[in-house]
Amino acid sequence: DAKTTQPDSMESTEGETVHLPCSHATISGNExxxxxxxxPLQGPEYVTHGLQQNTTNSMAFxxxxxxxxxxxxxxxxxxxxxxxxxxxxxxASGGSNAKLTFGKGTKLSVKS
Amino acid sequence: DMxxxxxxxxxxxxxxxxxxxxxxxxxxxxxMYWYRQDPGLGxxxxxxxxxxxxNSEGDIPKGYRVSRKxxxxxxxxxxxxxxxxxxxxxxxxxxxxxxxxxxFGEGSRLIVV
Numbered sequence: 660d661a662k663t664t665q666p667d668s669m670e671s672t673e674g675e676t677v678h679l680p681c682s683h684a685t686i687s688g689n690e691x692x693x694x695x696x697x698x699p700l701q702g703p704e705y706v707t708h709g710l711q712q713n714t715t716n717s718m719a720f721x722x723x724x725x726x727x728x729x730x731x732x733x734x735x736x737x738x739x740x741x742x743x744x745x746x747x748x749x750x751a752s753g754g755s756n757a758k759l760t761f762g763k764g765t766k767l768s769v770k771s
Numbered sequence: 772d773m774x775x776x777x778x779x780x781x782x783x784x785x786x787x788x789x790x791x792x793x794x795x796x797x798x799x800x801x802x803m804y805w806y807r808q809d810p811g812l813g814x815x816x817x818x819x820x821x822x823x824x825x826n827s828e829g830d831i832p833k834g835y836r837v838s839r840k841x842x843x844x845x846x847x848x849x850x851x852x853x854x855x856x857x858x859x860x861x862x863x864x865x866x867x868x869x870x871x872x873x874x875f876g877e878g879s880r881l882i883v884v
Contacts, residue, residue: 703814
């Protein structure tokens with residue numbers, strides 16, 4: 660799987676909209692962009708994923724650059740519960756080699 | 772209810788003892804995984820299982836083995852635990868292997884003294 664680059668940490672305030680960037684300059688055509696988040700003492704939780712088009716769900720909006728070399732996870736109106744480590748991961752589709760490789764992620768702090 | 776359950780949640784063992792970590796899922800997922808996570812590091816893949824008795828090494832398999840005799844159950848075994856295997860272990864499952872969402876358990880915290 661190609662590598663991703665994320666900032667180590669970001670800070671925000673409750674109610675703000677947060678933009679979490681991820682760079683994946685060597686992404687392959689069959690690789691999906693996945694976002695997971697993890698809070699202390701719990702396992703990672705799926706947030707969203709996409710291939711080429713922007714996607715949205717109840718948790719977040721994923722904006723994917725037209726060249727697919729970067730993406731941004733947008734969290735609207737964050738609350739204290741959104742404080743977590745956010746992982747941007749590439750995962751190839753198909754075949755037995757499809758597996759996730761987690762890096763250190765971005766630690767998002769939210770203050771009241 | 773989609774759930775991955777890990778047992779035990781906390782475990783302390785002496786060096787050289789055997790360790791059994793168990794994982795169950797209620798989603799009939801074919802694929803299951805074992806990861807470990809250490810402070811300041813991301814998750815490292817230990818083993819993948821594609822179905823019953825169909826297991827494959829991940830990135831750090833040394834010192835570990837796995838067993839999958841039923842689709843819903845996946846075990847991680849440490850024969851003669853070492854202190855450097857102190858870690859948090861996460862089990863996960865997914866429907867198929869074609870890039871679908873992983874569901875994670877809450878983790879098993881192992882301390883080897």
